[in-house]
Amino acid sequence: MPKTPDTDNTETNNTYNALKQLLTANNCRITNQIPPTTITAIHGSIWGTTPKTAKKTLTFTLTQDNTDAHVAGTAHLTASYKQFTLVGIVFSMALLALCTWIATDLQSPSQTSFWSWLAQTNGQLDPAKTATLATLTTVLAAFLAGTLAIEACILWKVHTGINAFAENLAKTLHN
Numbered sequence: 001m002p003k004t005p006d007t008d009n010t011e012t013n014n015t016y017n018a019l020k021q022l023l024t025a026n027n028c029r030i031t032n033q034i035p036p037t038t039i040t041a042i043h044g045s046i047w048g049t050t051p052k053t054a055k056k057t058l059t060f061t062l063t064q065d066n067t068d069a070h071v072a073g074t075a076h077l078t079a080s081y082k083q084f085t086l087v088g089i090v091f092s093m094a095l096l097a098l099c100t101w102i103a104t105d106l107q108s109p110s111q112t113s114f115w116s117w118l119a120q121t122n123g124q125l126d127p128a129k130t131a132t133l134a135t136l137t138t139v140l141a142a143f144l145a146g147t148l149a150i151e152a153c154i155l156w157k158v159h160t161g162i163n164a165f166a167e168n169l170a171k172t173l174h175n
Helices: 005-025 079-105 127-161 164-174
Strands: 029-034 038-043 056-064 069-077
Touching: 005 029, 005 038, 005 056, 005 069, 005 164, 056 164, 069 164, 079 127
Parallel strands: none
Antiparallel strands: 029 038, 038 056, 056 069
């Protein structure tokens, strides 16, 4: 006996309600609903460093065929996550440029330069302080460069795996 439209709608409603419960159980904040076909939620944090923990918008679409309701899930990073990351990268790059400039400017401890005033004692250039400051800013520049490299790896990892969380939730409903 073929399914009636009411039966199809009941299956879709049941799947839709199960998806809402699953989202809530996974700490997702539902932001938009068009029952029983679409549900949108926010999950994660701007501090997230993995595809699962990064702040993302999840969109699930439910479709019905003759036998079952099917769920398809997609995800994309939120604007706040992208902005926070961009501000951090720009700030780190600016600080890296400043540290590199100071370090290269102080490479010659016996010459007066733009940043040599930082290493003066009683109005006189102190070569030991200049060398120490040059070393310190070089270490800071290297640290910032390493941090930016790690951030690039994190962004690549998040970008390539961002849909995995939504796809896994959709698969959970099909099991």
